[in-house]
Amino acid sequence: MRTGHEIREAIARKQTSALEVVEQALESAGRLETELHAYIRLLPERARIKAREIDAAVTRGDKLGPLAGVPIAVKDIFTVAGEIATAGSKILENFRSPYSATVVEKLERAGAVIIGKTNMDEFAMGSSCENSAFFPTRNPWDVTRVPGGSSGGSAATVGAGTVPIGLGTDTGGSIREPASFCNIVGVKPTYGRVSRFGMIAFASSLDQAGPMTADVRDAAQTLEVIAGFDEFDSTSVDVPVSDYTAALRDDLSGVRVGIVAEFEAEIGASDPALAALYKAAYADLERLGATLVEVHLPHARYGLATYYLIAPAECSSNLARYDGARYGRRVQNGGDVFEMFERTRAAGFGDEVKRRIILGTYALSAGYYDAYYVRAQKIRTLIKRDFDTSFAACDVIACPAVSCAPFELGQKMQDPVSMYLMDYFTIPMSLAGIPALSVPAGYVTGLPVGLQIVAPAFEEARMLGIAHAYEAATGHARRREPPLAGAAR
Amino acid sequence: MSTKVANAAATDYEPVIGLEVHVELKTNSKMFCGCRNEFGAEPNSLVCPICLGFPGTLPVINRKAVEYLCKTGLALGCSIAAHSKFDRKNYFYPDMPKNYQISQYDMPLTTGGSVTLPSGKRVRLNRIHLEEDTGKNVHAGGRMAGAEYTLIDYNRAGVPLMEIVTEPDLSSPDEAEAYLVQLKAVLSALGVSDVKMHEGSLRCDANVSIRPAGSSALGTKAEVKNMNSFRSVVSALEYEIARQKASLAAGERIVQETRNWDEARKLTYSTRSKEQAHDYRYFPDPDLVPLSLEPATLERWRAELPELPLAKRGRFMESYGLSDYDATILSADIPTAVFFEAVVAASGEPKAAANWMLNDVPRALEKHGLTIESTRMKPGQLAELIKLVKSGTISGKAAKEICEAMVADGEDPQAVIAQRGLAQVSDEAAIAKLVDEALAANPDSIASYKAGKTKALEFVVGQVMKASRGKANVEIVRAALIKRLE
DSSP: OOOHHHHHHHHHTTSSOHHHHHHHHHHHHHHHHHHHOOEEEEOHHHHHHHHHHHHHHHHHTOOOOTTTTOEEEEETTBOOTTSBOOTTOGGGTTOBOSSOOHHHHHHHHTTOEEEEEEOOSGGGOOSSSTTOSSOOOOBTTBTTBOOOSSSHHHHHHHHTTSOSEEEEEESSSTTHHHHHHTTSEEEEOOTTSBOOTTBOOSSTTTOEEEEEESSHHHHHHHHHHHBSOOTTOTTSOOOOOOOTTTTOOSOOTTOEEEEEHHHHHHHHHHOHHHHHHHHHHHHHHHHTTOEEEEEOOTTGGGHHHHHHHHHHHHHHHHGGGOSSSSSSOOOOSSSOHHHHHHHHHHHHSOHHHHHHHHHHHHHHSTTTTIIIIIHHHHHHHHHHHHHHHHHTTOSEEEEESOSSSOOBTTSSTTOHHHHHGGGTTTHHHHHHTOOEEEEEEEEETTEEEEEEEEOSTTOHHHHHHHHHHHHHHHOHHHHOOOSSOOSOO | OHHHHHHHOOSSEEEEEEEEEEEEOOOSBOSSSSOBOOSSOSTTOSOOTTTTTOTTOOOOOOHHHHHHHHHHHHHTTOEEOSEEOOEEEEOOOTTOTTSEEEEOSSSOSEEOOEEEOTTSOEEEEEEEEEEEOOOEEEETTSSSTTOSOEEEEOTTTTOEEEEEEEOSOBOSHHHHHHHHHHHHHHHHHHTSOOOOGGGTSEEEEEEEEEEETTOOSOOOOEEEEEEOSHHHHHHHHHHHHHHHHHHHHTTOOOOOEEEEEETTTTEEEEOOOGGGGOOOOOEEOTTSOOEEOOHHHHHHHHHTOOOOHHHHHHHHHHHHOOOHHHHHHHHHSHHHHHHHHHHHHHHSOHHHHHHHHHTHHHHHHHHTTOOTTTOOOOHHHHHHHHHHHHTTSSOHHHHHHHHHHHHHHOOOHHHHHHHHTOOOBOOHHHHHHHHHHHHHHOHHHHHHHHTTOHHHHHHHHHHHHHHTTTOBOHHHHHHHHHHHHO
8 A cells, every 4th residue: 555645755756647646546446346335426537637737737847735646535525616525415415516625625735636525424423334325335354344434435445545545524433433444544633623614514513524544644744734724614723733744753752641441441341352452552652662651531431422412412403404495305295395394304314314313303402401412511521621630641542442343234233322332432532622543553353453542632743643653663554455455566 | 353453452451562673784794604795686696605504614703793783782781791602593494594593592792781762761671682684585475385386585694683682661652663763773873784674674573462550560472573664563563452452351361472463454463383383492503612702892892882863862952952853853864963963064053954954955855866865965055055045145935946956966056046046136126116016016905904904914025025036035025015004
């Protein structure tokens, strides 16, 4: 697998052309698609036009952007001007966006070439990509297994080596869990670090866009491109963007790594093999010079319950706009405009989306609002305080990204709560709004697993630097190739 | 129907009225996006992905709208919240692009304050909050139920809207009207809204209940909507009060409900729509951060407040010796007040200036379809006219004619006098000649006058004026006539 920074370097040195790289990526994507099903739509023409622009810039000797000529895959939750954006839903299957998301504009300005829009759980609600209204995506390490979700398409295509960089979104673990399942790096930035404008909303107070990449350096480079204040997103924060690539390091001397006592007890009881893998990962950190410190997140166990009140509440309101009146699918068989709304939504949304809309509507209803929504917000504050307290004793936290290795398709579809439990270790960070990433940490029965590294708000540079040292020393992803490998060799 | 209601009405009840007034703010752009905020444009021409609620779009607060609302609050003595927030009001309706309205629920920008009526009564305000307007539905067939199709114009969707809510302090339809007139005058002075009820930039809903006279308890209220002029507010309130009295007199109970005013049939009817069962599921809008206002910003806005109508009225009465009535009218509309004061400054004649501004000028403006802002007449020209009347150069009658010409064409009074030969004749010899001719033609009137009938004198004065085609100086005519007769 080639990385984004290697590709950019090769193009800049004219060892290859952007067009050649894009053709390879398109060929790989097309060839794997019958088994992997990572893309809702490839954008070959757009990609070729952009690639030729890069090649022209190389010929002219122009200064090249940090991602010049790098092929990327974008989750279908982001809008690209003139292209369809479905968010994995039938209700938007013909919705063509008149504008581009801020992150898409920034990536294209940096020279990245979008080759396609990737599959996802409908409106990012799911942990397996099986809730896509179109088809489930498979895991390149085992096509009978799920790639994780909701950013499963981006994870699978990066994991298979078709493209080095994918763009995903994470609301409760939707970047980190599929990154773990597909043996790649996935970063959920601090809430407010990356603009949400043009990213179709699931739960506004939790959604963040982030990179899903072949290695930590690509993640750092991509985050540097997409991060920053956006006047079109009031919740984006005006904090200067650090030089993340300059912060990458190779040793961990002087670094205090927090190990969460509650999480270790949990995973030790539920999956001893996985617990052993994570113990080995912590030992690796220690070998690199880090000091391990025990920290506590006493309220993290309420994270899942809190999340399943806040996220559905916000989604019940965010998804109200899909009524067939202005865009997207419309179902109209006589009746008045309210009947049109009802029929459109009944036909347009899948079961999981309906389930969460109902949950959220209930949580916000008169008489329940204080008991559910307001109380959930209070617990959210307590969870945030747990992290504040922990970070007084450590620089970063290292913990499991997942509670199991990739599971088989269909295994959890009949039991929504077992699916919700997939995000047990990732949700508390989402509720606290702090940055977290998953970096490949090894294999359980031949399937990849990621280590989660968590930092205080806006300390992405620190987080990426530590992940880089771990990746450089262990090289788990470099050691093996997935059975379904994209690069023509 | 309405007569029957009126006849059955009992008399020992008093009405309690509270008003909710929605005012569209006159900002350049919409509340949460950059679209132009304008009335009367081609349908769906002032829209963008944000105000159409397209997937992935986000709102950004219009600072000017916050400023306009806070200035209104400062002018009305409200307390301005240092911290407020926006909430989502969730309900499905085809004129709402997101199927929720961004509004303010439990932390409005202002609370308290009051509007003082010319009578001196203070109408207390409960709150003023900021929200976004909805689009407009046009149903084929007029009503949504059974409409063949519905067209939606989203130009208005996202226009900044402030809702001003009173306490139930109004005790009659006339008082409700006085409140609206005063509120409109204040908003107009602040320049924050066009306040045109017929264009919908000012809309009014009323909460009405009745209670035994002298009681302090509140009765069950009805919310009356769909009134499109101050006049219809008064009519709807009168009807609704009578209806409630008749209901109680008939032993019925008042039901809490929303009732629409039907302007054509002059009655209110229960809407009984699905809307009434709504649970709006308010919650803080996660797309917007809480709004904080610096004390320094508020102080700057306070310093920028213009003189308000009631203060202006007081000053007009005190400085210019105007009556309460004249001062109220001249101070209610800012362009009129500005014009008036410019005429006073140029002429030094406040009372004459007031008379012109209250009578002949508005009459001429209306006749020519103009406003005080669109007329080409300059304050200096009206001042000149006043001086010409005072010096006796022209008659009062000629002045009216000149005034109309000035309003219509913006011509100088001297030019109109020259063109139309309207200069007043004060030459005593010429007038004496006309008097002689008139007396010769009307011998009877001399006898009548001598018999003590002063009317006869005025008759001859009229004849002289007629002969001079109105140009003779009437005082000189009268003096010459009396001199001749005695």
